[in-house]
Amino acid sequence: MAERLEIPAQQWRRVSPRYILVDVVGALVFTVVVVGAFGAVAALSDTGWIWYLAAVAGVVMIIVIAFIPRRVRSIGYQLRDDDLLFRRGLLFQRFVSVPYGRMQLVDINRGPVSRALGLSDLRFVTAAASSGVSIPGLPLAEAEQLRDRLVELAESRRAGL
Amino acid sequence: MTQLAPGTRLADGEWHRLHPATPLLRGGFALLAVIGVVVSNLRERLVNMFLGGRGLQEGDPVDFIVNGGLLPLVLAIVLVVLLLFVGLFYVSWRMHTFRITDEIVEVRSGVLFRTNRKGRLDRIQGVNIVRPVFARLFGAARLEIDVAGHDANVRLDYLSSSNADALRLDILRMASGLRRREAAAGGVVPGGAVAASTGPAGLAAPVPGTAIDGAAAPGSGGGSFLEDRLNEFLAPELDPRLAPPESVVTLHLGRLLGSIVLHDTTLVFAVILIGVIVESSLTGHLFIAFTFIPFLFGLGSFIVRRFTRSLRYSIAATPDGVRVGFGLLTLSNETLPPGRIHSVQIRQPILWRLPGWWEIRVNRASKSAAKGADGQRNTTILPVGNLDEVLRVLGLLLPGLSDADAALQLRAGITGSGEAAGFTVSPPRARVVRWFSRRRNGWAFGPAAILLRRGAIWRSLTVVPEPRVQSVALRQGPLYRRLSLAHLDVHTVTGPIRAELGALDAADATRLFTELSDAVVTTIANDATHRWRSGEVPA
Known part of the structure; x- marks a missing residue:
């Protein structure tokens, strides 16, 4: 049932695989900023549960980064x-x-x-x-x-x- | 040719000046106000001076001037300043000129800081004539030519009232490509064609740089200035000669009031009001009632805006586009040439279902056009109307949709549901995301337009003319993928309407995407609305 959309078309032109690196660097910078911000708040306020938020953000970003190569390959x-x-x-x-x-x-x-x-x-x-x-x-x-x-x-x- | 262009000589490609009362109307009132304030502040002093009263304070500047024998000097300074102002206004009026050629409209203004604005005629999105109350006293009107883009309007304020109407006709005619064809066919230079077509005598002389003598321009009766003014004030908002009466849609006061009472905004307000009353009577805390005051202001401004925008409202077909006029004291009317409507939406606030009323909104490429009465954007074309009027207005806005077949399809689009009249609706499994409107949620191809039908409770129909589509997008998220559904966006210029349709069968939507993008490419290639009358044979 769950089919992906496809437009009947000839050859898709793809973007350079090097773009994966650009996207990964961007995502990494974002991850560092977000996790760093959570971490800083947690360390300063000394409340334990904010550490969990930082960890969750980190894990989500790792998943996002893991999918970047496929996402870049989907651009056409x-x-x-x-x-x-x-x-x-x-x-x-x-x-x-x-x-x-x-x-x-x-x-x-x-x-x-x-x-x-x-x-x-x-x-x-x-x-x-x-x-x-x-x-x-x-x-x-x-x-x-x-x-x-x-x-x-x-x-x-x-x-x- | 004379009946075709009963215009003025303002559109002959030479530079012209504005109405002589322009400085007074644009900024002179501020000067008058300043003088008024000064006089009222000196009133006591004047009374004292003439009645010989006593009790003035020491060190009063006026005393100082009078006693020191400085009076002539001060009076001279005042006189010089006044003359300076008058001179400045005069110079700025002299420097403010405009010209209209076959291709462009251009305005030059400013004394120290010169500005120059040019608009291309084939990009005109609408021509607006506004007559504020004061300007009407002088028989002047403001002409605004909207060109596509943000705040890209060329303003001619002020022109004499009768000239403004004629000039608009000329501009639209030139933009339509008709005159160019005339010139080409007859071998006459455009300027000559204009001069030959000049209508009533006594309008501006064709000499470059001659002032448009607004006061002397003959009105319809050719009477005195006062008589003209009076006639203008008493005349109906829409000149009956301008449009065939059967094409005119007007708005009755009763319906306007009813539409405001039954509007969603009023409904929300009523619900909040009841809540506040119940709450404060239960708890006995009156302060909750005070939190209600901001809502009251909001509702008040909504009602006033809607009301003023819709008073004496009329919409009519003229050869050069749809004319929308409104206003009680400050009159405003706008002509939208064909092909300037980028999408149309017919929708119904929930309580309007009882009397069967609808509202029509449009997306347009110009933003500032925009400022109709009270700065409200001119995107609502028909504030309220019944189904017949809606169909008539749609026929005016999108001439391709005025025949009987199209009317049938539009009716199905506005009130119908299911597969009738060529509509394709969402599949049964879309019920999860379209609880009530599954059988209404659909699309149909009309004559050179795509119809998107939505909503069972808040019903709406969006019509996008294919030559105006900018791009088409097909989307699918994770939930839609599980349901094998897809979402289609039709991109038009920015406006209040978003032409989109969700919860379509994925295969249907893919087919729609392909067909629509093909159709758009074909109609764009054949579209000639930017010179909408260039194909016509001149009479």
Whole structure:
């Protein structure tokens, strides 16, 4: 019964496996901050049960980190004839289809860890705030190439709002 | 051509100035108020001066001035300051110019800090004319051209009242692409076409930089200034010549009052009120009643907003879009060109079910347009109406949905349930997440639109025209995966409506996702609403 969603499509293009490292580093930093904060409160207030909270947070984050490789592998996109199809998510799956003509702008962002690994994030912005198409972990050259391709496609299929 | 464009010469691509009363209307009242305050503070002094009263304090500045023989000097200073103000206002009025060409509308203003704002005509989301009470005394009106984006409106305040209406017609006509075609077909330059189409004589002279003489602009009767003003105040909110009467939907006062009484907000308020009364009579603590006061303010502002926004309300079809007008003292009316409605929602607060009333809201690309009466956002298109009126207004908003088949489908979408009229509803196993509305929760493809039907208790129908869809998303979380269900989002520009539908069969939803994204791509390619009349043959 419990089937995963699948869109009949050709080949999904995946993001760089190096992005796993970026995500793991981010999650680790977050874990250190959260567990550290709980720990500090527990140590200062000398109440035992807050230590349990810190432990629970730590365990949850370890599970999250364990799933990062699969989650990153679930991110995919493909340039179809008239629209960009994007997917991500493991537990919470999400597919988005954006017609090229709807593009308002394309952003390329690079965080510190991403930059160290030569990766960048590409964001496809439409007039709707909720579209939320953001393809992380693309090698810079590929991201720039994809950006130029998307702009070109959007030009040829220009549409009103 | 003359009947087509009974416009003014304001839209001829040259620079023009605003109504001469503009400085007074925009900031002059503040100056008058300051003078008023000064005079009222000096009242005692004046009375004393003329009646020769006594008992003034020592060191009074006025005494000092009078006794020291400084009076002429002070009067001169006051006069200079006044002249300076008047001069500044005059210069700022001289510097505030606008022009409207085939492509853009542009406004320049400011003396020291110059600002320049340009809007593209094919991105116009609506044109708004507001007539505040004071401005109406001078026969002036404010024209606002909304362009897509946050706070991206081009304001022309103030124009003479009759010019404002004509100018709006011109702007919309230019934006529609009609004039461009005329020009292209006749081999006439656009400026020439405008000049040839000038309507009543006596409007602004075509010389660049000439003031629009608002006071001299003839009204409908061609009478004196006073007569014009009086006629304007007594005239109906909607000029009957503007729209075919059968397309006009108005709002009756009784229904407006009823809709406020039966609204969900009032219901919540009543429940809280009963709770407070019971609580304080049981415990004898009156202070609980005081906590109620904030709610009272909230309800008051809700009622006032709703009321003023809906008084003398009318909605009508004009050739260049839907015209929504309202207001008792401060009149406001807005024309929405075709294809500017990004989604429409018909919904029903629970108690409105008794009289069978509905409300229509829309998502639009402009945000500030927005400020209708009392700063309320213009996203409610029909505050309250019965089913027939709702269908009529829907036909105006989305012309593709005005035929009989579509009306049948819309009826099914608004009140129906089950699979009738092409709707696909949630499967029986979705009962876990849609207790009562399982058979209503569904979608249907209308003519170039997707219909999303939701809710059995709070019923609503969301219609998104396919050419306006920005993107489509399909989602599934762990609970939905166990039930083999999925969630579909249709993304449009931000607004009060979220077009989404949960608890759909996973296979159905996947099919819907594929079909809808294909349909959107096709309709976008064929969409020409940004130049909505460019295909028309000029009369």
